[in-house]
Amino acid sequence: MKGVTLLLLSFTCVLFYSCHLDSDNESPITEKVTIDAITLPKGFVISKLYEPTDKEQGSWVSITKDDKGNFYTSDQYGSIYKSRLTKSEGKDVLEVQKLDLNIGLAQGLLYHNNELFALVNSNDEKIQSGLYKIIDSNGDGTLDRVKTLKTVNGNGEHGPHNIVLAPDGQSMYMVFGNHTDIPSDVRGRVPEVWDEDNLLPVIKDPSGHANSRKAPGGWVAQTDFEGKDWTLITVGTRNTYDIAFNRDNELFGFDSDMEYDLGMPWYRPIRLNHMTSGADFGWRTGTGKFRDYYPDNLSSIAHLGQGSPTGVLDGRGLKFPAYYQKGLYLFDWSYGTMYHARLTPKGSSFEAEVTQFLSGVPLPLTNGVVGDDGALYFLTGGRRLESGLYRVAYEGELPSEVLELKERSEGKKQRDLRKQLEVLHVSPSADQIPFIVQHLGHTDRAIRFSSRVALEHLDYAHWKDEIKKDNPSEVSVGLALAIARHGDDAARVEALKTLMGIEWQSLEESKKLDFIRGVDLLLTRMDGSLPNAVQEKIKELFLPAYLASSEAVNMELCKILSYLQVEEIVALTLHEMETNTSTEGMEAMYISGDISNRSEQYGKDVENMLANMPNQRNISYAMSLSYLQKGWSTSARERYFKWFGDALQKAGGKQYLNFIRAIQKEALANVPENEQEYLSEITEIAAARRADYMEDVKQPEGPGVNWTVELLMSAYEKNYKNADFENGKNMFKASLCISCHSMNGEGGSSGPELTKIGSRFTVGAIGEAIVNPSGTIGDRYQYSDYHMKDGSVITGIEIDEDDDTIEVSISAFTSNVTTKVRKDRLESVELSKISPMPAGLVNRLNEQEITDLIAYMLSGGNRNNIKK
Structure with a gap:
């Protein structure tokens, strides 16, 4: 381990050392x-x-x-x-x-x-x-x-x-x-x-x-x-x-x-x-x-x-x-x-x-x-x-005594108020509506939330008219959220009209976001169409504030304005995505390298992403614009689809590239069919710098062996002192391991990350996983067998579903090979007992080649870790 590390956490994690009633200025031991x-x-x-x-x-x-x-x-x-x-x-x-x-x-x-x-x-x-x-x-x-x-x-x-x-x-x-x-x-x-x-x-x-x-x-x-x-x-x-x-x-x-x-x-x-x-x-x-x-x-x-x-x-x-x-x-x-x-x-x-x-x-x-x-x-x-x-x-020098730790007086008044409201979650009382509504606007977020939950436990008929009263803005927003969840479309439209009368831009940041979410949720829960007059009013309210507000507000406004098909935002948003590319502050939610290097699971992904950070704000804009069908000129479309190619150069989690592709696919669905191929090519040209993992791979010399765990362990024990790191890396590719597994951030994502497999698994355990991949299958990688009424079986993992079909990925090597399972022809579904990883992938390798592969895996892709 490296030295002394004290992780300072951002966002809502607050570091404080002030004196509290029972703290006596206590602080953690840093040595x-x-x-x-x-x-x-x-x-x-x-x-x-x-x-x-x-x-x-x-x-x-x-x-x-x-x-x-x-x-x-x-x-x-x-x-x-x-x-x-x-x-x-x-x-x-x-x-x-x-x-x-x-x-x-x-x-x-x-x-x-x-x-x-x-x-x-x-x-x-x-x-x-x-x-x-x-x-x-x-x-x-x-x-x-x-x-x-x-x-x-x-x-x-x-x-x-x-x-x-x-x-x-x-x-x-x-x-x-x-x-x-x-x-x-x-x-x-x-x-x-x-x-x-x-x-x-x-x-x-x-x-x-x-x-x-x-x-x-x-x-x-x-x-x-x-x-x-x-x-x-x-x-x-x-x-x-x-x-x-x-x-x-x-x-x-x-x-x-x-x-x-x-x-x-x-x-x-x-x-x-x-x-x-x-x-x-x-x-x-x-x-x-x-x-x-x-x-x-x-x-x-x-x-x-x-x-x-x-x-x-x-x-x-x-x-x-x-x-x-x-x-x-x-x-x-x-x-x-x-x-x-x-x-x-x-x-x-x-x-x-x-x-x-x-x-x-x-x-x-x-x-x-x-x-x-x-x-x-x-x-x-x-x-x-x-x-x-x-x-x-x-066993240190400081006294260690067991304290009698009772509930603290600090914050007790507010906790008691929240608990009064929580009683109404179990025993609703219409008599308490004035008390509940009053606290929908409380300065404490948890109290506001508990108030709305208490209200929603009551029959809607008891409180449906509360929003018609002269309420503070935050109370109206709380009522609107509840109406969105319990009312009908007529009530939702009336709630929207009430919100439209609020001077929302004068609110503080958190209340602005609450307000926008209130509008968002009312629109989301609408079963029918929104009256044109209300739609125009929302546009008049939000469009002048778009890109003139905070980052969070802008992202939320982009979503609503895209939903309402407000074409004026196309040029504004594209200009923002092209000019505001800074990722400053976006790394705050990710851990530092001294901790990330402890994890074989995704530590390397974090490091690679921090070194090549995607712009999360612009990804949000791109998602919203994918729904927008109006306001697109030819040049605007070209700029938009070029952005996807640029985004594909960035690094993120295992599904980062696939998510960018999925957003692009949603956007293409809203493009005239005769333009889709051309716009796809624009993305591919911009993305052409992506690495080809299989480039210059040399195939195994053999002769191959029908490997068992015992034979594999014996071969490794006999040959590991002569292990060749570069050949092991080549065999990792030639055996198609890299198609599903990544090592040091390079490779596929349909199987577990293997960078630090050597710190947790023995040669025998690695051999068992290679030779008998169906022995233990992780939840995330387990396929299902879809038994059809005609007696056929489709094996794969669900990637999407609608009312009529289930889209199933059927290839272990890529999520892009899919088939549709029709629900009306489906008999039953059960978890597959067969791993998506095929057995026998290493059977083309000879003794030295299998040894080089295992040594490379044990090294975590670091030649300095090769055991001699």
């Missing part, structure tokens, strides 16, 4: 130490206690503890284990035993009142995903019986995740990824009127990821200990793995990004969310993700750049310096980093000071728990990686 390749603050010590993979006990991803000092852990793909830490000859020894029960695959575990709860994430036919309880049926102290409490439809990396105990100990909360359906009988605090809510057509991920998933995305539910009564708490996350309550009894979650979206205007970094009652955090598929500033979703309280969020742990009970007891620990699997988030009340919500607590390479963090001894215990593993149980303790 670091490195122990066994793990870096953490000075005074802390870390030790690895156990390696379950060495005992063939799988890869542990969840952990809880009972009141007797025992740990319970679960293998992601296997059993649940009970363990206890003891001393033997002065050394710590973990005694582990497997629960001999038909239960496992638990990504969430909670021990409470002598019962073990398991949130199972399964694609195994023997046990369904869902909530289970393991009990001691005869009182002999042994858990011996499994009870099914509730099953759910969802599995895989975006399936059911963790469980936590409610602060009052009377219920529990569970978190689910966006590939888990909300059961039809689960209702509660979120009004069930969610929709995609994008004014312009959404472009789905060209790789097919999450294309069939619609609103509301990932969710949190509360239930009793018998699992009978479930209450929906929040929606709209992407893939929050874990949740935790802080000292103020407020719920927080650590949500994931979509790394394929790097460089795009809809990209959202990993984020710490304050998960208040009824919240929607705005995840939508493809390009449809809500912007942070949209008032119909809540923003994060901290952005942390890139990563793969896993565990969240509150610091209460740790025998650490006071600073480290007063916050949340956030686990990042990809970058091997554990962050500490110190939360300070800000209105009814919080702001965060985020610092790195520990880091290592590789260190795939999964979950953690506060031990009875005041140490922090955490797991590494997941996806069948090498797994470990670690302990972090404090």
